[in-house]
Amino acid sequence: MIKKFAELRAQMSPGARTASANKAHAMLVEMPxxxxxxxxxxxxxxxxxxxxxxxxxxxxxxxxxxxxxxxxxxxxxxxxxxxxxxxxxxxxxxxxxxxxxxxxxxxx
Missing domain, CATH: 1.10.260.40 (lambda repressor-like DNA-binding domains)
Known part of the structure; x- marks a missing residue:
């Protein structure tokens, strides 16, 4: 069964959401x-x-x-x-x- 990202994100702990957002931001800040x-x-x-x-x-x-x-x-x-x-x-x-x-x- 495929779940929407919003549903998966809602199940994440606040700390995991913050870590995920920080990692996504770091990936966008630096790229070839x-x-x-x-x-x-x-x-x-x-x-x-x-x-x-x-x-x-x-x-x-x-x-x-x-x-x-x-x-x-x-x-x-x-x-x-x-x-x-x-x-x-x-x-x-x-x-x-x-x-x-x-x-x-x-x-x-």
Missing amino acids: LNELRQARGLSQKTLAQVLHIQQPSIAKLEKRTDMYISTLRSHIEAMGGELEVVARFPEGAVKISNFSDLGSPTRA
Whole structure:
């Protein structure tokens, strides 16, 4: 017999529900580019069309471990997002602003 997730969740203890929610949140906070694209409901072909490149280029980009920030920014923006570069230190996090204007018109 198949049970609905809501029914299964209702049977969980409050602690188990909290642990489940924390694990789900952690999985959504960090993921590879290909999983992010899939989670956004986009195919490689669709993303390639938005970026005006060929689909194999998307597949290659998603496998890379090193790339230009401008390339990653374009990829993220094509998915409807915004890229932020943040450095984390024991004392706190600092948003690096050098990259926020990449691709934007030159300011007067």
